[in-house]
Structure formats: C-alpha cells, structure tokens
Amino acid sequence: MNDKRVEAGDRRIKLWLLIVSLATLVMLLAAALSENIFPEWRSLQKRYAKILQEKATDERGREAADNFSLEITQLVLPELGAIDRCITCHTGTSDHRMEDQPQPFTTHPGKYLQVHDPAKFGCTVCHRGQGRATETKDAHGVDANWEYPLLKTKYIKSSCSQCHAGQELFGPKSILSELDEVDEESGKQSSALIERGRKLVDEKGCLGCHVLQGKGGTLGLELTHVGDKTRHNFDFSHFERGEPLEVEYWHKKHFTDPGAVSPGTSMPATGLEEPELEALIAYLLSLRRSQVPASLITSTGDRSPLEDSGDRLYARYCSACHSSDGNGGGVPSILTPSLNNVDALAVASDDYYRFIITHGRSETKMPGWGDGLGNLSRDEIDKIVKHIRQWEPHGADVVDVSTGQGDPLVGSSYYQGDCASCHGRKGEGGIGNSLNSASFLALASDQFLAETVIRGRPGTAMPSWKHLPARAVSDILAYLRTWRPEAPTFSAVRRAGRGLARREKIRTGKAIYNGNCSACHGKKGEGGLGLRLNSADILGAVGDNFIYSAIVNGRPATAMPAWRQLSAEQVASVIAYLRSWQPYKPRWAGRPGQSSNDYALGELHYRTSCLRCHGEDGRGGVGPQLANPEFLKTVDDATLFRWIGRGRSGTAMKGFLRREQGPTTLNPAQIAEVISYLRYLGTRDERPVMRTGVGNPTLGGQLYKGNCSSCHGVEGEGGSGPQLNNPTFLESASDGFIAATMVTGRSGTPMRSMVHGQEGLAQISPEQIQDIIAYMRLWDFPQTWLRSREVAEMSERAIISGSEQYTRYCSGCHGPKGRSSLEGSAYHAPALNNPEFLDAVSDGFLLATIARGRSGTAMRPFGHGAGGIVSLKPEDISDIVSFLRTWSRGRQAPKGAIR
C-alpha cells in the first residue's frame, strides 16, 4: 500500500465519524422527546374521558368522567407474578356501557369476566402480550422481539387449557361452550376449533413422529408444550420478505409446505384447507404448561385419556407414514412399506409385528414404540397389531374346501405359480416339505391340508394363503391328490381275491399285515394304538367292503392312513388274512327299535353314554373317532346297533342294552336315536380333529427329548425337521395324524418310523406315542415362536455362497451391507441389517419373502419358476438367509463373506 492511499483512507474515516456522531446526537434528542412528551396512552385516555362524558347520563357519571385522571393504571397479580397494565388503554373492559365503542375502549365480550375476576386473573393470562408495556406495539408484542405476542381472537381459547382439561375443555358439555359466543364467520362456537384440532392430531397421525404427553414417535420434535414456545423458538430464516413473523403463521405455512419452512424436513404437507388449519393451530397453541397456581384453578377437569381402540391407535401413531389404509408411502421422503400387502401379512407373524413396533428398526425411520421409546403399552401395541391383521383377507372357510369339487388342472396352475418354488414342481420338496410323499398323502386329511394352506405355519416359510377362495384351495388339494397312487376298486379286489389260492393269499396277507399293520393293530390283531381287530364282534360283523374301504380310504384325521399304494391282490390278501382269524358271521343281534330318528334325542343319549370315551361330537378320545366320514360311509345301521348294543368283545366297548355290561343302559329305540345322531354327525361338513388326550405328558417329554428333539428342536421349534410347535400345525393336525406319522414315517423324507419292531430309528411303543403327543399338546406358542428362526445352515460354505448371491441379486436394492439408509438414496429397499429386524424375523419369513416376493412392490419373487428377476434354487435362497443371519447380533461371518 502506498502512502497516498493511506492518507485518503484517513480522511474518509474522519468524515465518516463526524457524520455518525451527528446522527447519534439527533436521534438521542428525538427519542427523549417522544418518550416524555407524546406517549400513546395519554391520548387514548383523553379520548376515553371524552367518551365517558358523552355517555354520562347523570351527575355522578359526569363527575366520574371529570375526575378521570390520566395515569398509568395496572392490575397487580401476585399469584401469577404479573403486573398487567393493559387497562391503561383498554379502559372500558368492565364497563358494559362501552359495548358499542371501538377498541381499545370496548367492553369485554362474553361472560368470561364474570367467572374470571380481572383483579385476580388479569388479562395476559388469557390474551398473552406484555402486561407491563405501555405502548400498543410493545404491549401487543407486535414486534418480533417480544416472546408472547397478543393471541389472535380466534386462538384465545387455546389459553383455557392452562387451567381446564379433558371434559371441561372438549366435548359438547365443555365449560367453554357455556361461556362461549358463536363465531360470526363459521357459525360455530369458537371453542369447537380446539376440539377439531385435537381430532385432527389424532387422525392425521401426527403422533407417529411427534411426542405428545409422553407418547409418540421421535422423528419430529415433541409437541407436549408446543404452545409455550415463543417465536424465538421457531426458524423464520426461510420466510420471504414481507411475510409475518408470527408463530401462527409459521405453523400455517409449515402445515401447507413444510419444505419451504424447514428445508430438508421429513414432515409431509398436511394437505389441510383453511378451517382445519386454524383448528390445528388453535389446538397446538393450547398445548401449554399450566403456569397458573393451583389456588386459581377452581375446577379440576378430569384429564381423561383419549379413546384407544386399535384403529384409533393406528390412526394416531402409524397412519401418517403407513397411510390410513395401510398402503404405505404416506411421507414421500421416508420409505414406508405398505402394511396391507397380502404377501407380507401372509409371512409375518403377530410376534414379528409386536417386536418391530416395540423396538423399531434402527437405521430406518421406524421408531420404537415400547417403554422408554414411544411409550405405548403392551396392550396398545397388541391392539395396533390386531388392527394391522384386519387387512389380511379372512381366508377361506375350511368347511367349504373339498377335494371332490376341485379341478386338478386348475389346481396345477395355482400350484405351479404359488407352491412350486418352495415345494418343487412335482412336490418333491425344497424350502418346503415334500408333498408327494405317498405316506404323507395317505395320512393328511383334506382338512389338515386345507387348514395348512389357508392358515400357513406362522414363523416358518409356509405363509398363509388367505386371499385364495375356497374353490382355489379345493383345486390345489385336488391337484395334490393326483400324486396319490391309484387305489384299486373293490370289484378289482374281489376279482383278484377270486383269482388267488387261499393259502397263497393268507401268506402274502400275513407278510403285508406284519409289515404295515401290526405296529398299531398288534401282531395278532389284538389292538394297540389302533383298534383290536381280532374279535368276532368286529371282523365277524363287517363285510369285505367295510374292510376294503377301511384299508384303501383309511380314516381321515385319525392314525389310520389310506393304503392306496397296495395292489388289488395285496388288499385281497390282507382281507383274507384277517378273515383267517375270524370268519364273517353276520349274526342278528337284535334290531333297533322304532324310533323317531330324532338326532337331538340321540345326542342326549350320546352325551350321557358315549361322550366320555368317544369325545365331543364323536371326534374320538379313548375310544375311536365316530364322526369319521369314511367310517360312517361304510358301516350299516345293523352293525352299529350290534356294536352299541352288544359291545365289542376284547375292547373297552361294552354293550349298552340291558343285561350287557355297559356303564349305562339304552333301549333299542334309544340306540336307534344314537345311530341317527351319528349319521347326523356324518352329514355335517365340519370334520372335527381327533384329540385323544390319553397320554402322559411327563413321560412324553422325556421320550420327545430322547427321540425327536435332534431333528425337530428341543421345544419343537424345528431344525433339520419341520417345526412342530407351530400353532396352526398343532391345531390342524389330529392326534392320529401325528401318531401315524411316528409309526409309519414319511417316505421320501428322513422321517423314519419310530416304532419298536419296525425298521425305524427308535424303539417307541404305541402307548409311548400317545405320551409324546400329550407332551406336544402342552406346548405354548408365543414364547417359542421366535426361536423357530434358527434353521438356516450356518456353515462356511452356505454363508459364502449366500454372500455371493446377495451381492448379485439383493445388494442393488438393499445396499451391499444391507444398510440401505446409510449408503445414499440410491438404495431404496428397506434396510435388512438392523438388529431389531433380524431379531424379529424368522428364517421362514425371510425364505418365503425371497421365494414369493411381495406383489405391488419392487420385491419380486426369486423362487424357482416364479418368473421373477431370476430363478434361484431353494439351496441358493437358503444360503442367502444364512448370509443375512451373519448380521444378527453376536454372529461372526467367515472369511470371504462380506460383512
């Protein structure tokens, strides 16, 4: 810098200082004048005195007007710690004569002053503003620096919440409504505005992001005392020049265009129009701490909690993001999954939802709602889960499902589209169990299959298929049934029987019997888990077609499988062998008496005489299941009469006719009525699940641990074998189904026979099977469900292969490390790598979701033949799950896999 420039600079500074000093001097003078000689209140009081004089009608009035002195007046409010000088200008508030005068002289409207003595309450407690100020602008807090500007008339009621709450404030009988006048514009009481606002907060889901009175999401700021916030708490920096810097206006703008007020916010535009906006603002302003001492509060309004049905809770806490109809995507800036997606509902258990709601999903925007987070109670969370569940289709009624009505061709279309990716194109199994196993199909009743399809197996990879109509389920069942072997007809069996020598038949029949039947029915037909056969009352009483039908069609839902794989010769041989014990001797055992065929009467007899053994509705117990359609189809009335009347020798079934040893006595007419009741049970569509309840669970538990737990898990949670302690499995599987599976094993799977004498794994007797079943029936689901997730194979091979598959097919959407939200917006699918999700989700959930995808979303099916992005083999999908599991807490990934 050269010297000349320095000189020029100095001169400029001097000149500048001179100007500044002069300006300051002038301003100081002006301020002094304004402050001392022309205060605003003086002129107002002068005008008021004039009005008083005009209004004065009598001497006293005139005198009062004359004596009106110009001075600052104030209300001293020690209880509130305030001094209100408002009445310095608002001189006529208590004077009813001033009703026709303009502000600031007019009378206070409404009846408020009658209840709220100004001397006690002052003005600012309701109206806000600066009590001590003596200039309009300051007193009203118009300028941006005052904390609490005067409340606008329409929002004044928001001050009431300081003292009043609950019923007093809201509802048709609120105290406000009594004091209130009707708003000219809306024709409604102005206090209704706050109530409307409260409803909006409740319905629009504001509390999904904002905490109010201890409950709510944590994405946004807390609302509990938002009404106390001054304008210094709000950011006006993005407002345009000329826009009012008012809290109300800030709110209004924030509700209509949040991004313009706070750029980058996740807050969505509310889409509300004018009257609603006002209501919402009024309510927010009413959310204030009570700064009024208790001595001033005369009424203690009950702060009754908001109503909390599931839909209300959902609307309040969830709807903002997941939208009121569960469609998701309510907030554009947040990735919110739809909750009403059929595919998601089919795989997610209630526990899953409960867990995610309670704990949230870290690394996503989903906050937790449990204690210390959103503070919802368990009960409330349960209600929300229930609300989410109601979006699930009801599911077809099992009663409407019937294989006979199904079209296997149509069923194959459904099967290939929905089932094949897990169960294999021909039912050979994969992620799911093999279905084409002959022994499985022989045992599984229609009811069992239908319930499994419709209700799925929560927690496992078997989703529920509730969107399928009954007809479609029937079609699928009919298709599954085409995998059963073709059964020989009775006439073919008869023909075959005639073509063989008797000795030959007996020899073959014996071999077949010993191999297949003896485990349940005893070596010599003496019975065991199955019926005693070797009795004149049984074999002697029934014809060949009865035996044929029992063998070939089995007894659905009991332990008696359908032995359809036997050839005509083999069936004939078995029949011949059985006959070698007891020939068919149809003996007339008396005949049913004349009866009214009244099954209602029959039911009465049934309840007194039969129920104890044969169970409710004939579903079986100690005695065999009676309401079995296959049984009732082939047995004739005479045989039934014989069995009921005379009993079955060698079994617990005693005769009920007089002179027999039955526990009660029935006359022939009554027996006929019982029979008609049984016939009625046969016509009813429901097929009750047989529960015997005869085993000893304690013994069963030991047996289970010794023989079953290595495959099915210590508590039936599943392992290499399927999960057993699954609620829908235990509800839909009959005792017979379980028993027979243990006895016969399941061909095509590692499940071998468990029975002594068979070429099985264990040496369990039929009685012990009953014990195991009794033990299984004790399982309680909710505690054990979550454990069922640990089925993925955690071998190094599986994890490395899974990591390759993941990188190729999943990372594009879920991010290379499953942390979509952390790695830029390009990854748009939900983050998988968060502990809460991985804790809540079962392996089955993951398997099923990968295999079948989620319709309507970007998650396409990856299962083989599902026509998605790529056809992955079941092993590949299972490997991906193994890899995902390496992200679970406490897991260690082997080298070579991305972590």
Add this chain to the structure above:
Amino acid sequence: MKKTTKPIIDRRNFLKWSGGVLAAAATFPLLPGEFAHADTLAQQGLASGAKRTLQAACPYCGVGCGSLITCEGDRITGIIPDKLHPTNKGVQCIKGLNAHEPIYQDRLTHVLVRKDMSDPTTGHVSATKGRFDDDVFDKMPYDEAEELVAEKMANVVKQFGGNSVGLSGSGQLTMETQWIENLLLKGIIGSNSIEANARMCMTSAVTGYFASYGSDAPPTSYEDIESADMITFWGHNAREAHPVLFWRVADYKKKNNIPTLVSDPRRTGTVQGLESINPRNSYHFATLNGDISYLNAIAYVILTKHPEAVMPEKWLNKNANGWKEYVAGIKARYSPRQVISRLKLVDRNRVSVQQIEAVAKHWAEASLKGRRTGKGGVLTYWGIGYNQMLHGQHNTISIINLHLLTGNLGRKGCGTHSQTGQPNAMSERLMGGLTGRLPFNQPMSNEKWRNWIADRWRVSREGMKQTALLKNPMAIGMMERGCEGDLKAMFWMYTTHIHLPDVETLVRPALTKMFCVVQEIYRHAPNMLYGDVIFPAITWGEWTGGTYIQSERRVYVCDGVSVGRDEHDNVLTEARPDLDLAIDKCKSIATKLGLDAAKIIPYKKTIENPYGQKFYNPEDVFEDIIIASKGSDADLSGMLEVRERDGIGLYEQLRRLRGVQWPAPTYEVAAKGGTPRRYMHQEDWKDQPYANFRHADGKARFKLCEQDYGPGNRYLKEVTDEFTKYGAKKGEGPWLYKNQNLLKRARDLALVPELPDIDFYENSRKGLADATKEDKYPFWLGLGIVYEHFHTAKTIRGATTMKLVPEQYVELHAKDAARYGLEDGERVRVVTRRSSYEARVSVGTSSFVRPARNEVPEGYLFSPWNLSVADSADPQKNRWLVNAVSHRAWDPVSGQADYKKIAARIERI
C-alpha cells in the same frame, strides 16, 4: 385491528438505527476481496474414483426401465433400478441389473481395414469375407480410415447414384445418432436405402398404427395398466420379453382380479403366471397363425351377443371410416365356428368356441364398464411375435378395429399398446430411419414437411426431392438388391446382420459383394466377418450421452462416462461414440461430394475427457431435433420454452422429470412431463395435430383384415409352394422383391411362409430317420427370445445371464419327444430347407435344460435366436446360428419376416 399511525421513532427503532449507523461505520474500511473459485468437483471426483450414479434407460427391451449406472470415477461398476422412474419404480429384471457386465469385454481397440476389400467400383469381391482373423486386417489410424471411407463412398455415389449406398441402423442408437444417420443417407448421400433392426421388430405395429390412426406410436401409457378392466396379450410373452410390464400386470391382476387373455402358440410363462393368479379368468388362445381370425370372431360374438358393447352408430360415424364394411364382413364370415374350422390345419382345434365366447363376454363387460365409469376398459399389448408375420400390419389393424368397435381408446385404462424389442426402436421410427420416412411420422412424399426437414438438416430441398423418388424394398429386399448388385455399399451402425432372416443364402452373399463400413464394439462380433472398414465404437453408458424413447413415448436421457475401456482397464482412445462416428462421416462424405460440410454439421467438439479425447455434445443435436419437431404430432418444442422460462437445460429437464412423453408442445405440458395419452381430444387438445386421428378427415380407419386358407387349404399350399423357390440357392435369384404380388396375396389371405409336411407328421409309422431320408419337414419351428438374453451381442457376454441360460435349446412337446424317441437334454440338429443349427432338446417345464419355462404345442418347436453367436461368431465354429434357417418372405407393407412358422425337421447327431 390495524394500526393507522406509526410513530416516527421509538426506542426500538432508535436502537436499530443507531446500531445500523455504527455497523455502517464499522464496515466501511473493508475492502472488496476476491472469491476463491472452487475447482469443478466433477473433475476431482473422476480423478479420485469417487462413486456417483448416472441416469439411463436400460439398454435391453423397449419397456425402458429407468436404470442408474453406478460408476467409480469413469468406470462403470453396476446398475441400480431407478425408484423414481415412473416405468419401473425401482424394479428391474435380471438383464438390466447386469447390463454392466458385458461392457468391458472383448473390445475392439483400433480401426481395422480388410486387406482384401470388396470394391464395387471395380467389381472386385473380397476372398476373405466371412473371416475375422487378425491376418485379414490391417490397423489404420482413424483419420486415414475416415478419409478412405469417404473416398470410396463418394466414388460409389458418383458412379452408381446415391441409392446404391445403404445403411442399417439400430434401435439401440441414441435418437441423436439416428437423426444424424438419416441426414447422412437421405440428406447428404441422397439414398433412400436406409433400414434398421427396428424393421424386424416393430414396423408391423408402425404401419398398422399409420393405417388405422394415421400416426405411429402407442396412444397409451404404462400407468393405464393400473386402471384397466381387462388386459390381453397377443403374440407377446411379456413375462420373458418385458418382465417389468408383466409384473405390473400380474400385481394388478392379483389385486383386482381382472380377466386376461394371452394369444400365443406356446403355454408361455405369461400364460402360466396369469393362470397361477386366477386360472378361471385367465384365457389362452394356443394359436399359431389365427390371431386375425380370432379377433374377428370376438368382434362377431360382441356384435351378435353383446351389441350393447358396440359403440353407437353416431359415434362410429363421427370418429371412424369403413366400419360398415367391417361389420358386414365380420357377420358374414367370422363366426367362431367358421373360424375354427378354417384354422384347423394350423391350430388343430386348440381354441374352442366357448373360449372365444367367454373372452368376448369379458371384453364386452370391460368395455361397458370402462365407458360407464370413464376409466378402464380393455388394454391390449402385443409383441414381436405378433408383428413378425407376413400379415403383421393386418394383425395390428385387427386389434385396433376391435378397440374402435368397442370404444376402447381415448380413455385412461384402455387402448392399444405395442411393445418394442429395442430400447430405442421408437426413436428409429420417429427419426424416420427407415426407407421413405422423414422424421416425426411423415413420409418423404410430404413435400411441405420434406422441405421443413431439409431446412433443419441444412441440405438442399431439391436433393431431398430427388431422394424421395428412389425406391428400396425394405430390409430384406435391400439384401436381395445387394445380391443382385444393385446395392453396392453399406454402413452398419450398432447392429449386425444376423437378426435378418435367411442369413446363409441371402444376407451373407449380399454382404460379401458389398463394401461394408461397420461401427462395432466387440472384436469378435459377426460384423467383423463382413466389414471392410471397421471403426471401434464405445457403447451405452460409456458414451457422451443421448436420449432413448421407450414404448410409452417417453424421451429419456442415457448419460455416459465419456470413455471406453477394455477388459484390462485400458482406455480405448481410438474408440468413439456412434454419434461422433456418424457426424465425422457426414462431414467427410459431404466434403467429398462437394457440399458445404461446415454448414450442414455446425456441431463442435465440446466434451473432453481426461484422456485427451474430444467429443461432440449430443445435446446440441438434440436441440436441433426439438426445434425440428415443432408442428409435428410429436412436437416437443415445449421443452425449449421451459428452458427459456425456467432456465433448465433440455437434458436436465428429462433427468428431473424422468423423461417427457411426446407430444409436449407447450410450456405447461413439457413442464409436467408430456402427454400420457393421445387422440379423442384428451387433455383438451382441441386444435392440436394430435388431438384427433391423423388422417386428413380426422377419423380413424376400420379395415377388415381377412384370413382364408382357401378350399381345402388350397391357397395356403399354392403360396407356400411358390415361397419355397426363394432362398433355395445361395446368393442367387429369384428375387422376392420383384414379386410383390405374391407377398400381397400371402398377406391378404393371412398365410404363412412355409407349411410343414403335416401328412408325414401325422403318419405314426414315420420316424426321424425317414424325414431325413425322404427330405420331409414335419415340424413347425418358431424363433423368439428368452428372458435372460435379449440382443445377441451383450447378454451372451454377461456372466450372470450366460450362467442362467448357457446354451442353445429347442423346446419340444413331451408327446413328440416320446414318439420320436428324443430324450430331454439330447443334442439334435434342427434342419430346414435352407440351413440348420444344433440345440439341446428341452421337454416341458420340468426339463433340466434351462430355462424350461414354456410348453410348446404338439408338432411345434421353439428356439431362442439370441444365442446365435454365443458359441462363436466364427461361421466355421458356429453351430447355433438360428436365423440361417428362417425364411425371407415378408409383409409387403411393414417389411417384417415371419420367424415363427418355419418348416423344420430334427436330426440326431
């Protein structure tokens, strides 16, 4: 309460002012400083290999999924579906997700020049054509090669006239390149012999649209799916060809249970997928060639049984011509029974009267529902299988007829929507990159528009007028001209010859004779076999950018990293984008022909990469295109207004909106992303050219398309017998383009190119060996695509897609397999009258030969053509070249060949 008076000064104001004064005093000594200029972040990022994403349309099918190319610096590393793109909404199929895999593979690095070139001016035919070994080529610097090509081409033009030079473009080139290639041929060289691979893909739909609506391109959008009441697919295996489209339909069907129809000879994945959602309202016409008849039969049932679904006479009179003749013809000749008995030879009663009636009932119900609610109706898709017929144009017209009759157009949720194979086939159509077309849906014969385009191209109007008079019998006929010596030289840009039919006896002989200039990215591509001068190009994602238009008229950017690389990460400094190659050729050839190159091509190289390469900016060309679109029915000039008013660049507008659907003629329309639907005065476009149908009278046209095999199938036999003469001898006549009457006859009766020996097939005593011995061809053979592979070049070089479907297969019905003793997985040779290929037998959906998705009907074979050169491009080693077996006969109007009905036999290997 408003304050009326304001004190002049109060305490606060005083303080404020005083403060202000003091602050002013304090600030004055500050001297103005200099702002530091930040370095361009992009450059820094490139140098450090920073991660970033580029917007692009997927390079495979015409659905046009928004794909984000992820890059590290300027190296492409992956593809992510764009969740903000309205087409795919964050979903993508396996091809697109792995579109980066084949990029840095087997790259051509230098300009190669064949040592022994074919020279049309001397009549010399190269002896090394058909080989691509290193020893047949010399490397040559780019400028030298450019000079050589310009010299040769200019000589050919001077000696034989402009029309002796041809060009084969591509539906994968950017719109900008297509504009330039068309300018090169029609504006500079003066040739009408310009074709593209889009010819084999979409032109039946194009010409059908022109015939019915008067203008090309689907009038609908993808968003119509989610409003439709019934969706039909014709010759379209959407689940494999356009998966994202299928998934949207399937999701919607799952949700709303709408009826669907698929017309396809095979039980494709599409058929099965829809059936697995609800088999009871999913219909399948297993027809080989009967689509026209069945569409007419549906019309018959609607006219006779559901007349309430037919649009009122008043409406038809107002909006359409020719409907009375159509209705009369339908009623006389197209009852379901008549149709089924006529088609018995090819369809073997696979379609039943009940099916037709059920579909017609659904169609009528959906139409009524749509009309009543003002939203929805029948939405129809068709694909390449439907276009590739001798009567492809009639196929399209038949669909539109039925839609017009039932009023399924001009409304949300219904309409006709053809699907393209190529990602940018729409641009090829719109830019007029085909014989006799001008940009923006106008023929060369439209003088007014021709002059307008000539001015935009900065070439002489008179020259264009002369060009308009030249003839070229479309892609296949062009090859015949080549064989005959009428076409002397050709350019091949971003495409190879193997998509054309009859490769062995027609296409390759033609290419051998011609002087071929090729732009190619791979070193071992079929182009290398017949190219005389081969320029290395850089491809999708690597280029400098450009635009694609997908099937719902959405113009969308395809950004690139502006550099190519080989598998060793070496930068391909010799390679350039196709756009640059095309522009350079325009310049050099124009100069040789004595034109003012600088005036025609004013573009400057303004893009520079860090490796010293300079490129033209495609946005400059794009701007010219947008300006030229003004006043057309694809008017995009609103984008210019947006640029002017909002200051957003043209490409940037496309990026922000994820594409603009043409037309977008005004600021408002362009700013909201264009026009989703056309015609019928939607969007209140009363006075705009696309408000109404584009025929002079503003009405749509009905045309009854007939299908008749004659008494006892006599016509069919006559015509197919005649067709067998073509392609019988390699490279020799007769020439089909000189026998247009035969093509027209085949078209008018809706026939097929070949008829298998059905008597032989039905003779149960005859086996495979007998067929060879007696030279019989008992099977129908169809060629198409498979999900994992799409084009020939790229997916076969992708590791993932090759892993999924690694080899050539032929689908066969289980009964045929059993009868001829063929086993699943057995290797066989499929033989036709012209050539053969090898494949593995794949029987049914449980075949272990991947992908095993479809079931062919009895007597029908199917192979994908995408794997044609996957084993080797070298003819000596290539066993999979399926298009060598196809027949050349084409639709006389649309120019598409029928790849779906070839007579074939199977031989054991």
